[in-house]
Amino acid sequence: MSMTSTDDEIATEQDTITAIYKRFDALREKADHRFSSAIQPTQVSTPGGKLERNIRAQHFSERAAQLSAAEHGLVIGRLDLDHDEHFYIGRTGLYSEDYDPLLIDWRAPAATPFYRATPMERLGVRRRRHIHLKGRRVVRLDDDILAIDELDDDERQHLTGEAALLSSLQSARTGRMADIVATIQAEQDRIIRSELDGILVVEGGPGTGKTVVALHRAAYLLYTHRDQLAKSGVLVVGPNATFLRYIDQVLPGLGETDVVLASMGDLYPGVETSRTDAPFAAAVKGSLRMADVLEQAVTRHERIPPGSLKVTTDRDTYLLDEETCQRILDETRERAERTRQPHNRMRQFVAKKVLNELVRQEYERLDSVLDGIDIPLEADDEEDRDLGELIDQNALYREFRTSPSVREALDILWPELTPQRVLTDLYTDPDFRAAVTPQLSQAERDALHRADATAWTISDVPLLDELATLVGELDATINRAERRRRQAEAARSQHIEEQRQLVHDAYDVAMDMAIDEEVTMPVDASLVLERYHDVDDRGFLAERARQDREWEYGHVIVDEAQELSPMAWRLLVRRCPSRSMTAVGDIAQTGAPDSPGSWSEVLDPVAPGQWRRGQLTVNYRTTEQIMNVAADVLAASGADAVAPRSVRPDGEKPWAWQVTDDELADALPGLVREERVHLETGTMAVLAPRSRIDSVLASVRHACPEATTGDDENVLDAPVAVLTPAQAKGLEFDGTIVVAPDEIVAGSSRGYSDLYVALTRPTRRLGVVATGPLPDGLAHLR
């Protein structure tokens, strides 16, 4: 076996690749064709016929999209096994016309050795070959020979080892994250294929692939647990909109579309925000104590007015004294607790109690008027023959129920609440706030104050969501939903026969699809039915999930998870009660001053005993030279964490430049120009403390007029991005200049973490421009 990619070998592989693409084209054409015929107007008007058409249209459009996503770099490599067997690994699985496997999907169990086999643990692999394609042309082969004992000396000298990985890491960045299916490393593969259940916390320093691995895990889980996840979808939560744009091509590129990408500010339907609070206010809002505060804030709206509550109707005026009100509230709360009903749901119950009381009082009044008639004490007493004959009790109830005065009384005792209203009261009314926050200090209480209560922030989203579960839907919404449910129920029973027919049809469609795609596994008809049945009414899964606060996802992936507050975790667990989650993060990169110091602090309260850890130890982004600088800063910060080891020895020397404050504006354009010359085509960022962003942008624009800041949604496409370290979190650039590192450190109690984040963004070149003393750890750069 030879390890060099001779022209002969390339030519041989080219023949195979050409044959695979030929088959691929045929399948793609078939999917396109099936899609076109599925969307043809049809004569069939039965529900079964429409269903079949919908299923076909959506299925084949998805299949066509999946195939189209797989076209670029369709074949990843080849595994040569013991006993002269071999097969090809690709972005999707393909069968020949005779049902022989042509290409194994990278997520299939059979592909695992491609990522995990090592010379020490060969897993039956003799050679792993990475096939590099340009379009459909084979341009290079990189071989890892694992059966080293069988090699002669000459062959050993040609060992290419990690050539494929290194060439991928050294390529210039585009401003968008790319997939890594060709070069997933063994420790990453273990995390990607880790079981679905429970919360997997993936820890790892900067650049260890936490984000990219989490996204490949989503693709793997959707492939492996399709039946479970296709119905419920996967939610990926990232820190901000720029980050989501940075990663949004990865999953579609892997053929997966049933994924919702959102930041915390998007997770409460109807409120979309990227506004942040001051760090102290954010810390108070994120604290677990807010769960109690919100509960008290809701209870506080259930009020007993001092004195008596007066109800005036056309008939008379009635008084509900304090004792009666108290009894009604006590009984309601007791029932709410027993039946676990939210506040708004109990309003009907309160109304019933109030009406009973009014009817009782009316009977009493009539008793005195109709002297001599035997009046019962309880209005709903069935024994009440004499009075019952005189009064239409139902009419009396109706009369009270529709009285504006009764409604007003109810609004005092048990008002209908919205999450927005409760939070507004908490933020704007100091007396209300003081009453419901006995567990907060005065400073914490004051931090909650806000003049414009509806200027919702990211930290408000978990609070609104928590309140939504405490108050429940409004009556009107419930009634609407109830009406809809009843109509649907009626429609369902009417069409029971048609429904049976649908299942029948779905089964036929499922079988057809199995045959069309030459898959040997039968497709599950009930899954087909569930997945596509209401396509017409409610749109695709991701859209439906995004709009529904009560949607329960099959799996949730959380990036930069170290930044999430305990209240945010409570929201996420509500979105995924099964707690099947992947949380990736690095405590050493935490920016928020009060954020948790350990994973157990945040996860034990929401998922005790249900979470486990995975570790990534190797940095694939940053060169060794740059990582050494970052590691010094990490050590100087006194953090326990150890910086990850870099696999890239190919780096250029980081530099530091000292200027005075006055010189900075003049110096920056020259430095930026020089860096861009070094980088040639690569991407670049200038990272600065928030207070300097405007002035830095102004001077960078002298060198590069298209430079822009993190507030611009096109920042990832700009040749130079001017960002704060917080905005740069999770992103990467070929070159980075860090401005005023001492101010970044002094900016918050987590300033060293921010500097560590800033220093670990570049893939190739790092420069530091200081206007003050260089912080510990950077001193020797000068």
Ligand SMILES: Nc1ncnc2c1ncn2[C@@H]1O[C@H](COP(=O)(O)OP(=O)(O)OP(=O)(O)O)[C@@H](O)[C@H]1O
């Ligand atoms: N196996 C791999 N093959 C090729 N590239 C890889 C591999 N693993 C990681 N990378 C690349 O390394 C870079 C860093 O990955 P990623 O952003 O996922 O790291 P991270 O751990 O999330 O970093 P940070 O915590 O700093 O945001 C990305 O460009 C990613 O594509």
